[in-house]
Amino acid sequence: MIKSQVLLFLSLGLTAVTGRSAKPNFIFIITDDQDLHLNSIDYQPSVQKHFAQEGTWFKKHFCTVALCCPSRVSLLTGKAAHNTNVTDVSAPYGGYPRFIEEGFNDHYLPVWLQEAGYNTYYTGKLMNGHSITTYDAPRARGWNGSDFLIDPGTYVFYNSTMTRNHDPYKNLPGEYSTDLVANAAVGFLEEAIAASDRPFFIGVAPIAPHSETVTNPRPAKFNPPVPAKRHEHLFQNVTIPRTPNFNPDKPGTASYFKTLRQLNQSEIDYNDDWYRKRLQSLQSVDELIGSIVARLEANPEVLENTYLIYTTDNGFHISQHRLPPGKSCGIEEDVNIPFFIRGPGIAKGAVQTVPSSHTDIVPTLFHLAGIPLREDFDGEPIPVTEELLARNEKSEHVNIEFWGNYLVEGNTFFGQSSLLNNTYKTVRVVGEEYDLAYTVWCTNEHELYDMTNDPYQLENLYNTNSTAINGWPIDKITSRLNALLLTLKRCKGRVCTRPWEKLHPGGDVKSLGDAMEGRYDVFYLEKQHQVTFEECALGQVLSSEGALEPVIWQEEWDAWSLAT
Incomplete structure (x- = not known):
């Protein structure tokens, strides 16, 4: 005292x-x-x-x-x-x-x-x-x-x-x-x-x-x-x-x-x-x-x-x-x-x-x-x-979102075609052993950048399974980042700062590193909903934003990892 x-x-x-x-x-x-x-x-x-x-x-x-x-x-x-x-x-x-x-x-x-x-x-x-x-x-x-x-x-x-x-x-x-x-x-x-x-x-x-x-x-x-x-x-x-x-x-x-x-x-x-x-x-x-x-x-x-x-x-x-x-x-x-x-x-x-x-x-x-x-x-x-x-x-992630058009300022080099829909969802994850940027566009295209080795975002690693970050295969990383982004897209209150608690109510996962355990591979790679868009809307139109809530881990699902 x-x-x-x-x-x-x-x-x-x-x-x-x-x-x-x-x-x-x-x-x-x-x-x-x-x-x-x-x-x-x-x-x-x-x-x-x-x-x-x-x-x-x-x-x-x-x-x-x-x-x-x-x-x-x-x-x-x-x-x-x-x-x-x-x-x-x-x-x-x-x-x-x-x-x-x-x-x-x-x-x-x-x-x-x-x-x-x-x-x-x-x-x-x-x-x-x-x-x-x-x-x-x-x-x-x-x-x-x-x-x-x-x-x-x-x-x-x-x-x-x-x-x-x-x-x-x-x-x-x-x-x-x-x-x-x-x-x-x-x-x-x-x-x-x-x-x-x-x-x-x-x-x-x-x-x-x-x-x-x-x-x-x-x-x-x-x-x-x-x-x-x-x-x-x-x-x-x-x-x-x-x-x-x-x-x-x-x-x-x-x-x-x-x-x-x-x-x-x-x-x-x-x-x-x-x-x-x-x-x-x-x-x-x-x-x-x-x-x-x-x-x-x-x-x-x-x-x-x-x-x-x-x-x-x-x-x-x-x-x-x-x-x-x-x-x-x-x-x-x-x-x-x-x-x-x-x-x-x-x-x-x-x-x-x-x-x-x-x-x-x-x-x-x-x-x-x-x-x-x-x-x-x-x-x-x-x-x-x-x-x-x-x-x-302090949590290790930041949720970034955008709806609507990309607006060119100044002399418009690219004409009206540059006023394209810019709707996307991004999550930045900054831990002691990783620094990642993951984006899903409203076109359902994806980007993944290893910001430690590629801070200028020139090499999109999404779907490049010959590459690994921190020793983790790309598909396993993106499966976890997808679930994290899906949890954050409609989060409120504590879920926004502790999203892993929602995905894993038992409390054994508190970070991306924890979620990378092999026992969760089937859960994230096969059972989890994906972040998707039905269309590129100009504002937050929930009917255009695909799945709104993630699948929640159940402890009895450990059998998945034992069966693989």
Whole structure:
């Protein structure tokens, strides 16, 4: 008991002696479409100084949907997209109106934090479809203060549309979007610090490095991001990293990836320019970080009791696998994203490879704030502290899903034929002895990648039985991954974090490695349902998604293994 009390006292940063709230504060910075694998964070000295050096980088953090709105809703609710039913950026399957229709305006992070005694603030982009016609129908609940970017001006860097608190919206021509968000964030931080008897949460959501999206007049145009004028001169000789999957000689092996032609030099030049503009636009985000940290440093007792998080909603690709600028794919560039955290009890300068996802973020904040976890969370706390790491309880998988079309941004190299259905389900499994990516497309094509030996996803191992991973035949691995993906596709609550418990109620299987025992071969290879699709739908249509539940292991079925 004494030891636990000491640990609790230390984890709160000794704030009790200051007279301030004992609960920790949170500042949550989320960019828009920021890559990890194209090295964008290498060009952000503030991220390196204030997050990489002062906190922990979770290198295997994933979004659960590689698309803005469904990703943000999953993050804010702690629920997988198949449970939020917000699966797109606009009607009928997504957007702010869908968020309202599904009842989440009363059941998401800021509402829960207010119920726990927090003051809550937000500035920047909340989600797609939060617009001049919807922002007050109804207003987003749960915020003591807000300054939202809203459509159609959300993605117009020098002509934003914003609404502060409950005031009518304003157009702000000539003012740079990220600077407006930075000023609002520091202002809310001043207000939060002044209310010293209450802990605070501040969400900060600049749009960089998202494309500049002009929706009026139609059709919408997706242009490169626009940097602040003071940053336009930077990185003139920088180009997209020429990784092995950059415009490769061979096309992909599944869905529309098979049809993509190689980019020509003018298209590569165009993409390089787009990449530079992304890096330039992130410099104002870096300045935003510096402003927030500088204000916190003026009140050291507040800084010592504040967790700062830096992440993005989804990743981005430019030229990888012959793709034009865009997101939404299951490739690593789109789903494996930056996630940094610093604060009380967080190791400095550390790198962790424990897999985590956006559905884990709200449970993590709850844990750090001492709020009991909700049973309907589909995620679990990320082991951000030594205490959580020592428990070694975090699951080894991440469930990734997508419904709808692949959207090309920028100069559409491939015409309308590139707007093909992109519906798929993916599971990433990261263990001590394996790192795997398994995908089933709505065309019922499959992909399997050994991410340890093929991090650029160039060799699809599905149906290549001459190959083995970790000494396991490919067909045996895919049979287990199929069952895992099938269990996750409609999971709720604990099943999402402990899917092997559902497949093996006896509790003797807790990981992919456990499931690879030979006694289970017949169960997985012959008796289990397969992940399949009846058609490529644009949203979550259960009648299109084949089997919805797996076969459950029965102990008496050991006779199968004895008979083989």
